[in-house]
Amino acid sequence: MKNIIKISTPLDIKKIINLKAGDFVNITGNIYAARDASHKRFFELIEKGKKLPIDLKGQIIFYAGPTPVKPGYLCGSVGPTTSYRMDPYTPSLLERGLKGMIGKGFRSKEVIDSMKKNKAVYFAAVGGAAALIARRVKKSEVIAYEDLGAEAVFRFYVEDFPAIVVIDSAGNNLYETEPPKYRK
Amino acid sequence: MREIKANQIKNKVKELFLRANFYTNPDLIQRLKKALEEENSPIGKYVLKMIIENNKIASREEVPICQDTGLAVVFVEVGQEVYLVDGDFAEAINQGVKEAYKEGYLRKSVVDDPVFERKNTKTNTPAIIYTDIVPGDKIKLLVMPKGFGSENMSAIAMLKPADGEKGIVDFVVETVKKAGPNPCPPTIIGVGIGGTIDKAMVIAKKAITRKIGQSNKNSKYANLEKEILTKINNLGIGPAGLGGNVTSLAVHIDYLPTHIAGLPVAVNVCCHAARHAEGII
Numbered sequence: 410m411k412n413i414i415k416i417s418t419p420l421d422i423k424k425i426i427n428l429k430a431g432d433f434v435n436i437t438g439n440i441y442a443a444r445d446a447s448h449k450r451f452f453e454l455i456e457k458g459k460k461l462p463i464d465l466k467g468q469i470i471f472y473a474g475p476t477p478v479k480p481g482y483l484c485g486s487v488g489p490t491t492s493y494r495m496d497p498y499t500p501s502l503l504e505r506g507l508k509g510m511i512g513k514g515f516r517s518k519e520v521i522d523s524m525k526k527n528k529a530v531y532f533a534a535v536g537g538a539a540a541l542i543a544r545r546v547k548k549s550e551v552i553a554y555e556d557l558g559a560e561a562v563f564r565f566y567v568e569d570f571p572a573i574v575v576i577d578s579a580g581n582n583l584y585e586t587e588p589p590k591y592r593k
Numbered sequence: 594m595r596e597i598k599a600n601q602i603k604n605k606v607k608e609l610f611l612r613a614n615f616y617t618n619p620d621l622i623q624r625l626k627k628a629l630e631e632e633n634s635p636i637g638k639y640v641l642k643m644i645i646e647n648n649k650i651a652s653r654e655e656v657p658i659c660q661d662t663g664l665a666v667v668f669v670e671v672g673q674e675v676y677l678v679d680g681d682f683a684e685a686i687n688q689g690v691k692e693a694y695k696e697g698y699l700r701k702s703v704v705d706d707p708v709f710e711r712k713n714t715k716t717n718t719p720a721i722i723y724t725d726i727v728p729g730d731k732i733k734l735l736v737m738p739k740g741f742g743s744e745n746m747s748a749i750a751m752l753k754p755a756d757g758e759k760g761i762v763d764f765v766v767e768t769v770k771k772a773g774p775n776p777c778p779p780t781i782i783g784v785g786i787g788g789t790i791d792k793a794m795v796i797a798k799k800a801i802t803r804k805i806g807q808s809n810k811n812s813k814y815a816n817l818e819k820e821i822l823t824k825i826n827n828l829g830i831g832p833a834g835l836g837g838n839v840t841s842l843a844v845h846i847d848y849l850p851t852h853i854a855g856l857p858v859a860v861n862v863c864c865h866a867a868r869h870a871e872g873i874i
Contacts, residue, residue: 433639446711476657476700485698486657491742491775513742513833514775535640535833536742536777537866539660541647558713559660559700571643573636573835584774587836591634591829 419467462553469509474559488539599680606689637837663738672729746772774834777864787851
């Protein structure tokens with residue numbers, strides 16, 4: 410297996426360009442968990458020309474909704490949700506400086522085109538490895554839309570969050586290049 | 594007649610949902626270990642190791658295996674000699690779900706109205722309840738917290754009888770191929786053949802809960818399971834969809850008599866965290 414590349418947030422453009430599909434990364438720093446309902450609200454704010462509750466410049470959004478925090482723990486179980494549901498909202502977030510997304514599964518052509526244009530990276534975390542991933546979250550707080558419960562926007566401080574670059578800023582896509590090697 | 598109190602149902606439902614969300618069933622643990630031996634892709638091996646380690650952490654610490662603790666599906670077999678007292682049947686089940694999801698720190702993932710408000714009910718209820726009346730004086734409960742990453746990749750087809758075996762194989766394999774990385778492979782594929790359009794999906798869902806590695810008792814259907822599994826694993830999708838030769842862990846087919854004009858085929862996809870637990874009152 411390849412070496413693990415350590416990266417920290419916010420992401421700078423040099424680092425983004427050097428990340429290639431297939432790279433294993435450990436992410437340290439603040440990342441933002443947001444999924445369906447909060448993306449819908451982001452989109453509505455953008456349409457009305459209003460300010461988003463977070464400054465997206467250089468940031469990573471983790472498509473996730475954690476379980477409630479069990480006493481004695483820093484974060485509930487949390488792993489990626491399927492990303493394509495956020496596709497309709499994503500290009501407008503990339504236009505506003507979003508540089509990374511952590512999720513699982515296919516992305517639309519529109520999202521990939523926008524990633525190439527705006528130089529952003531799509532990481533996959535292992536879906537269903539939520540108890541393990543939660544151990545890398547050292548601090549968790551709700552920063553917007555508390556009424557949405559698990560769909561609120563969370564700020565996570567993560568240390569060595571394990572992810573794989575699936576689609577890089579040049580549009581190379583592991584979901585397209587890896588499976589054919591094992592096809593019979 | 595045997596009296597069963599509604600409270601007994603509530604307590605059993607609660608216990609089963611907690612168990613299902615924290616503990617991986619032994620047959621699945623074994624199958625994942627075997628998958629790790631079978632997998633050729635280095636990324637696939639990395640993903641499988643992570644899944645195995647995750648499941649160990651979840652059971653050791655009694656925390657959810659996956660953050661999607663699912664929509665609460667409950668299959669109930671009620672003995673016809675059971676006399677239910679001190680409460681309402683569906684309410685007892687929902688109360689059990691509510692308490693499990695609150696006390697177990699499980700995620701509440703249910704919205705009240707699917708189109709307009711989509712407001713979270715904050716209790717993870719109502720549960721989806723299927724009830725069969727059977728001989729005897731017991732109640733058997735089978736609970737399944739069903740994640741929607743995989744539910745969303747499920748599909749149904751009303752094939753022509755002339756499509757036959759090949760039509761079924763093609764449809765199931767195509768469904769898995771289209772799903773790609775989305776449903777958290779390696780998956781378990783429940784297939785329901787026959788009955789009506791609705792019943793086919795119900796038996797597909799229940800088939801997911803069959804012990805992994807146990808083939809259909811009818812050898813023709815058992816061979817169909819094998820053929821579909823081989824074709825799925827030849828797709829190369831692999832663990833997490835990042836390439837590999839283990840895309841599904843099992844294909845479980847169940848079937849029912851159907852109409853002379855029809856061949857319903859339902860595919861219910863389940864992620865590698867195939868959670869279910871059963872108990873008898």
